[in-house]
Amino acid sequence: MIRHTTDLETIMPAVSRLIAALLCLLPGLLSAAEPLKVGVTEVPPFVMQTGEGDWEGISMDLWAAIGARLDRDYEVVALPFQDLLAQVESGDIDVAVGALTMTADRETRFDFSHPFYQTGLSIGLPRAPEQSLLGSLKSLLSWQFVSVVAALAGVLLVVGVILWLFERKRNPEQFGGSTAEGVGSGFWWAAVTMTTVGYGDKAPVSFVGRLIGLIWMFAGLIMVASFTAAITSALTVSNLQNQIQGPQNLPGHTVATIANTASEAYLKDLRIQYRTYPNLTEAMLSVADGDTDAIVYDRALMQYRNLQLPGERLTILPGVFDRQLYALALPQGSELRGPVSEQVLKVTESPDWSRIVSRYLGRDE
Structure with missing residues (x-):
């Protein structure tokens, strides 16, 4: 009897250790x-x-x-x-x-x-229109160009009327006739003088008329230069919209992005003007519609969403910056x-x- 008790006392600790080990392994086996x-x-x-x-x-x-x-x-x-x-x-x-x-x-x-996956931020721009003769003609019909032409015509008319008022009595052969004929002659003279064509068919003879002519000759040089600049601006306005070639060109433009993202933090750190949108589709459409100049966002996500956009898709510039790893x-x-x-x-x-x-x-x- 005493020997049996001694055997149990010897075996029980080993059994307890085995049970404890199994209990420790059980969660791992179940998981x-x-x-x-x-x-x-x-x-x-x-x-x-x-x-x-x-x-x-x-x-x-x-x-x-x-x-x-x-x-x-x-x-x-x-x-x-x-x-x-x-x-x-x-x-x-x-x-x-x-x-x-x-x-x-x-x-x-x-x-x-x-x-x-290695990605980073990229820039999306409006799709650049194809350069053609028709596109150039459309640019000439822009409101900016038409307003410049109208303003120039108004200046020519004012100068022509002033010259007619001083020349209609002293020089009726060239600036006489009805009011419409006289003003028309003054307008013609102002136009050919400004462009330095100078046909010589009409010229002021009074002192005040010649003084007006002298002033207008110098003023015409400035007018021609301004008009040439307006034409150049109208013909190249589409190219100016796509002057963004990289992140270094973003300052001075309004950029679309998504709130609380790495792209917003990037724009904020560089103090670039931006607008936030609730989702990527709305941000990209703001660029396509001309509400913003560009979008900065994760390249892969923007590239995928660009395939889903209706109508004209954006042009996504090659390369990435502010690299990230997924x-x-x-x-x-x-x-x-x-x-x-x-x-x-x-x-x-x-x-x-x-x-x-x-x-x-x-x-x-």
Whole structure:
């Protein structure tokens, strides 16, 4: 009896340790069997929901390939953007898939996988009209040009009337006749004198008339120069609209963007005048309609949305600035970080990746 008690006392601690070890392993075994929770926020073309309720996009196609390689089941959880970040930080979701920019602030809150997409800000401009003879003629019919011509005609008429008043009695052969004929002769003289053509068919003979002629000759030089500048401005106004060739040309223009984004922060830091819009479509349409001169936003998102715009699309300048990296986000210390990062590299280095990107952006990036 005493020996039996001694054996139990010896065995029980070992059994207790075994049970404790199994209890520690149980959560891990259960979690391994549970599907991963994949948080998403719709942001075309990286994350989009189809009419059938399925998910597609650059990031979703990437994750589908990663999930297949990891041989893990997963469920997609749609969340608002701020909730998505919060639940990654708390560990309520296992991985966040979307267009998440890697930043130092976010790195302190959760972990990132290897980046899968490099992007940055780009500039969108109104589509430049084709240069042609018809386009030049349309420019000549602009309100700016017509108003200059009307003002010039008014000045010629005033000078012609003044000269006629002093010459109609002293020089009736050239400026006589009815009022309309006399004023017409004065208008003709003012025009040929201003253009320095000087046909010589009409000339003032009175002292005041010749003094007016002398003053008008010098004033005509200025008038011709101003008129030439007005014509040049009218013919090149379409080219002036597209003087923006890069971010260095943005000061002095009104730029459209989206509130609370990296693009707004960029414009604010450089003190560039801008207007914010609630969504990308409205911002791009403001440029197409001429309400703003350009738009600054994420290149990939703007490039995709440009394909959806009705009518005239914008011209998106080549190249990016203020570069950004997109990555998948995981809770800090997640055991998935290593395997997921490894698969991100394998997928993005495969030939399928360029086809995935071009499928949504219209061309290889």
